[in-house]
Amino acid sequence: MHREKFIERLLLLLALSSIGSLALITIFIFLEGFPLILSAGLKNFILSSHWAPTKGHFGILAMIISSILVTLGAMVLGVPLGLACAIVLAEFSPRRLKMVLKPTLELLAGIPSVVYGFLGVIWLVPPIRTYLGGPGLSLLAGSIILGIMILPTVISISIDALSAVPDLYRDGSLALGATRWQTVRRVVLPAASSGIITAIILGMGRAIGETMAVIMVAGNALQIPTSVLDPVRTLTSNIALELGYAAGRHREALFATGIVLFIIIMILNLSATLLTRRR
Amino acid sequence: MPHPAQAPIRPRGSSPTHLVGRRGVVLVWVVFLAGLLAAGGCESSPQGASRPLCIAGSTSVQPFAEKLAEIYMHRHSGTRIDVQGGGSSAGLYAVSHGAADLGAASRELLGEEKKLIEIPIAYDGIAVIVHPSNPLTDIGLAEIRQIFSGAVRNWGALRLPPHAIHLITREEGSGTREAFEHLVMNKTEITPAALVQDSNGSVREIVAGDPYALGYISAGLVDHRVKTLAIDGVLPARENIKNQTYKLVRRFLLVARTAPTGPRQAFLDFVLGPNGQKILEKEGLVGVK
Numbered sequence: 224m225h226r227e228k229f230i231e232r233l234l235l236l237l238a239l240s241s242i243g244s245l246a247l248i249t250i251f252i253f254l255e256g257f258p259l260i261l262s263a264g265l266k267n268f269i270l271s272s273h274w275a276p277t278k279g280h281f282g283i284l285a286m287i288i289s290s291i292l293v294t295l296g297a298m299v300l301g302v303p304l305g306l307a308c309a310i311v312l313a314e315f316s317p318r319r320l321k322m323v324l325k326p327t328l329e330l331l332a333g334i335p336s337v338v339y340g341f342l343g344v345i346w347l348v349p350p351i352r353t354y355l356g357g358p359g360l361s362l363l364a365g366s367i368i369l370g371i372m373i374l375p376t377v378i379s380i381s382i383d384a385l386s387a388v389p390d391l392y393r394d395g396s397l398a399l400g401a402t403r404w405q406t407v408r409r410v411v412l413p414a415a416s417s418g419i420i421t422a423i424i425l426g427m428g429r430a431i432g433e434t435m436a437v438i439m440v441a442g443n444a445l446q447i448p449t450s451v452l453d454p455v456r457t458l459t460s461n462i463a464l465e466l467g468y469a470a471g472r473h474r475e476a477l478f479a480t481g482i483v484l485f486i487i488i489m490i491l492n493l494s495a496t497l498l499t500r501r502r
Numbered sequence: 503m504p505h506p507a508q509a510p511i512r513p514r515g516s517s518p519t520h521l522v523g524r525r526g527v528v529l530v531w532v533v534f535l536a537g538l539l540a541a542g543g544c545e546s547s548p549q550g551a552s553r554p555l556c557i558a559g560s561t562s563v564q565p566f567a568e569k570l571a572e573i574y575m576h577r578h579s580g581t582r583i584d585v586q587g588g589g590s591s592a593g594l595y596a597v598s599h600g601a602a603d604l605g606a607a608s609r610e611l612l613g614e615e616k617k618l619i620e621i622p623i624a625y626d627g628i629a630v631i632v633h634p635s636n637p638l639t640d641i642g643l644a645e646i647r648q649i650f651s652g653a654v655r656n657w658g659a660l661r662l663p664p665h666a667i668h669l670i671t672r673e674e675g676s677g678t679r680e681a682f683e684h685l686v687m688n689k690t691e692i693t694p695a696a697l698v699q700d701s702n703g704s705v706r707e708i709v710a711g712d713p714y715a716l717g718y719i720s721a722g723l724v725d726h727r728v729k730t731l732a733i734d735g736v737l738p739a740r741e742n743i744k745n746q747t748y749k750l751v752r753r754f755l756l757v758a759r760t761a762p763t764g765p766r767q768a769f770l771d772f773v774l775g776p777n778g779q780k781i782l783e784k785e786g787l788v789g790v791k
Contacts, residue, residue, distance in 0.1 A: 275691060276674055285694070344707075352712060358668040359712065360697055438700070443673075445694035454697050464700050468561050468675030470592050 252485060256478030268479065274445050276465070276473040283480055285447045289362070289455035290431055290487075292448065293441065296366025297373055297430040302423055304370070305377030309422075312378070313385035314407050325382065332375035340439030343368045348440060357452030360442030365455065368436050373426035380425060384418020385411060417498050424495040428488055434459040458484045554582035555765050559593020559606030562626070562677030562720075563754050566785055567606055573781060574772050581765055590677070594618065597759050603766055605757035608677045609684060621756045623773050624787040627721030627738035628682055628750040631706065631728040633713045638662060640732040643749055646686050649716065652693030657714065669696040670705050670717035678702065681752045682718055718750075722786015743788045754787065 260268050263281045271282025308328070312321050343364055352359030388411050396406040412419070434457075442454020443464060456464070462477050462484075469477055557567050564587045571583035588596070590607040594615050597605035611620055630646060632638060638660060648654040649667060658664030671692050672679035683692065699705045702719040709715040710727035721738040724730050730738060733749050742748040762770055772778045779789035 272694075274674075274694075277680075278691075349711060357666075358697055358708075358715070360708070443698035444696055445698070453695075456698065464673045464698065465675050467700070468587065468589060468673075468677075470589055470675075473675060 249485070252478050252481045256475055256480075256482045259472060259475035259479045260482070263476075269483065272445070272447055274461075276469070276476045279472075281472075281476045281479070283458065283461070283483065285445055286456050286458045286461050286480070287483065288447050289441075290457040290459070290484075292362055293365045293369060293437065293455060293457055294427055294430045296362060296451070297369035298423070298427060300367060300370030301373040301377060301426060301430075305374045305422075305426070306381055306419065308374070309378045309381035309385060310407060310412075313382045314411065315403070325379070328378050329375055331371075332379075336372065336433060336436040337439070339368050339372055340436035343436060343440035351452070355452055357450070358442060358454060360440055360454050361452045362441065362448050362455045363451040365437050365441035365457075366451075368440050369430045369433055372433060372436065373429050376429050377422045377426040380422035381415075381419050384415040384422065387418065388414045421495045421499050424491055424498070428491045428495070431457075431491070432459060432484070432488060434463045438463060458487075554584045555604070555769060556584045556586070556602045557604045557606055557756070558586040558588055558596045558602035559757075560590040560608035560677050560754070561587040561675075562608040562681070562752075563606035566624070566754065566782060566787065567756075569785060570773055570778055570781060571769075573777075574769060578768075581769075583769065589675070590680070594757060597757050600759065603758070604762075604769075605755075607755040607757055608681060608752055610753070611755075611757070615757075619758045619761065621758070621762075621770055621774070622753045622790050623756055623778075624754045624782045624789055625743050625746075626681075626752055626754060626787050627743040627748055628678065628685065628718050628752070629721040629724050629730045629738045630716070630718050630733060630750070631709050631724060631730055632716055633709060633711075634727070634729045635713050636662075636729060638731060639729075640735055642734055643686060646733070647688065647690060650687060650692050650696070651690040652695060655695075665714050668708075668712055668715045669693065670708055670715055671696040671698055672702075672705065672718075673698050673700045676700070678718070678720060682750070685750050685752065720786065740788050 259281065268281055268283060269287065270284055271280070272285035272288075273280040273282040274285070312324055312328075316324070347364050347367060348359035348361075350359075351357070351361060351364055355363070392410050392414060393406055396410045397403070401409065437457050438460045441457065441460065443456040443460055444454035445456055446453065448455045458480050461480050465473070466477055557571070564585060567585045571585050575581060575583055585606075586593075586602075590605075590609050593602065593605040594607055594611070596602035598615070598618060605618070607620075608626070611618060630641060638657075641660070645654070645660065650669065650671070654660075655667055656664055657667055672682070679692075697708065699708065699717075702723045705717040705719050706723060706725070706728055709717045721730075721743065724738075736742050736748045738748045738750070743751050756770065756773070758766060773782075774791065776791075779791050783789050
């Protein structure tokens with residue numbers, strides 16, 4: 224009995240320590256970054272796109288816009304592909320095929336992002352430069368790479384949502400004379416919609432938080448892009464790119480960039496949690 | 503029986519926080535750890551009989567200083583040398599306040615800093631590079647400034663077939679960028695439309711693959727896949743860098759507050775001696791001796 228209690232306590236302590244480290248991280252980034260937002264002014268920070276931290280300009284508007292655009296691009300490419308894949312695997316493929324394909328797709332998630340970035344630099348950037356113009360390292364390249372990288376997230380959560388729809392619904396619909404596609408479109412998809420939306424939001428979170436691959440293929444220029452062929456710098460790229468040499472106010476500005484990213488990811492996470500809880 | 507569309511279906515086995523959370527947390531941890539590292543300093547090293555020699559400063563000098571320190575420590579097993587980055591200004595500040603034994607600077611000393619003792623250890627040229635297929639061989643310093651400030655955006659302005667120039671620069675805080683801004687830009691800012699890469703290697707990689715690219719890297723790191731431009735007719739050859747007829751040259755300095763003695767002097771003797779200079783030349787710099 225004593226042993227039982229001890230193990231319970233130990234597990235509780237371990238669980239609390241992980242929450243504790245999250246709390247510490249939050250406090251730390253806010254302590255490090257907030258003074259800069261205060262001294263530079265919130266307006267100069269998020270509504271200006273003049274970033275020259277060693278000369279006292281800390282505007283991250285271009286990066287916020289770029290982060291959003293790259294993520295949207297990834298959604299446009301990744302969501303239809305991922306959803307189609309999930310529907311095929313969950314509804315139209317034999318059990319055995321699904322048992323092979325699903326783990327394979329999940330393997331995609333295990334590939335390090337630097338590998339995606341490298342493949343992007345080698346296979347994606349040169350054709351964009353040659354056939355579409357611009358320097359190749361671009362918003363488009365970043366979106367395509369991220370679109371592929373979010374596939375495992377979107378697919379596996381969508382499959383789970385689709386499989387959670389009781390067979391009773393499918394049987395009922397088929398018995399009423401609907402075809403299989405009609406059943407999927409009119410019955411299964413609506414029933415699984417909250418799970419699918421969660422999958423999309425989590426995919427967005429993955430895309431906006433991705434760093435290495437984006438640094439390698441997106442070009443990291445500081446401007447607000449006017450075309451998909453323009454190079455862009457995302458919030459995460461900004462932190463990773465400049466952290467190595469940053470000191471003083473420059474370093475604070477990178478933490479402040481982290482605060483903005485933190486808030487965006489929190490909002491995405493919260494909305495995903497709320498949607499799955501929705502009755 | 504409820505209508506299917508309104509039925510609450512929760513995806514099995516998916517936890518909404520784990521994927522996004524992990525991403526975010528990893529990044530945040532990196533930031534966190536970097537913060538801890540940056541908070542440390544020379545002073546935190548253990549004091550005592552075998553106090554390590556602390557060199558702090560320019561991130562451009564850092565890799566070379568690390569190499570020198572590594573070989574020096576290998577030969578003199580009793581000595582420990584800590585090499586830290588932080589930038590030229592931070593290094594000079596640390597030396598003048600006694601927080602570091604030697605400062606490393608990749609720029610000339612300014613104002614108050616001139617009271618410190620400077621020991622030049624090497625020259626580094628900054629090469630302006632293009633794709634080998636680019637017919638351009640020579641460019642003016644003023645032209646480079648116009649291009650990097652964003653005033654000139656087309657190769658046509660340099661009497662070449664018209665095509666947009668794909669500019670590549672280094673990230674804010676990089677020593678090479680700092681030197682380039684100081685030597686070329688003359689207070690004008692580099693255009694935000696320029697691509698930004700975080701190492702000499704990746705700038706070279708892009709220029710090697712893009713016929714319309716223009717970038718700058720440390721002269722020692724130029725290889726056959728890119729073409730170096732002469733600036734106002736002078737190529738960054740070894741001799742031209744040494745006698746500074748090539749315009750884009752910076753000196754790498756070690757800086758001390760007082761006349762170096764003991765282990766500091768021993769290390770400086772090594773750096774300026776034939777072995778140290780040979781190491782620097784092998785790493786792509788031009789020695790001072």
